[in-house]
Amino acid sequence: MRVNPKKTKLSDCLDSFLQAGAKGLNRLDALSQYNDLCLHSTVSKLANDYGIVFERKSEPHRDRTGKTTYLKRYRLIEPTAIERGRQLLDAWGRGGDSNE
Template identity: 45%
Template sequence: MSKKKAPPNEAAISKCENGRQPATRANIVTESPKAKKVKLTKQMICLAHLLVGSLNKLEALRLYNDTCLNTTISQLGDKGYNFTKKREPHVNRIGDTVYFMRYALTHDSAQRAIKALSSLSNNKGAQ
């Protein structure tokens, strides 16, 4: 006999610790009746969050369920995006210190990401 999970508390998931809302397909690219449906990739959602601020693996997991942020960052790097990286400590549940990498877009890459995401939004309504 399997136990069913209780539905998530919307108030608990509406905002994360840093005040950002979790990314969803609906709140990154707005829907209009004539808009063509566009499936947002994990990379697009990551770029949208990186435009708001920096991310580490724990935040990416909490915000949009990215379990391997380093791979997403690497894939974005292969597409020409550049990042600043900073190693930061985190104390885990048993009191040990572990380290996570914090990623942020460089200024030039942030400008490029804005253009890429806004063209996505503009192209949706055009068709």
């Protein structure tokens, strides 16, 4: 397991997912909560490098011109993924408390 005690985008992302609970996050949520412009890349890194499993689902979003576009919503729904996220935050010195 990689250990990184500093505040990073990965730890901010995990913390946001744990606090979001079943609602999860899309890229607009990530941008407003911790300034992540590339949520898809952050999720990919957490999945591929740290073994966290995310549910992925497309959802419609109406942009400011009225056109419909689709965003990907990512969620931690499996108990093992949630526990793994808490373990990583603990290892990184960030704690793992959430409001599921």
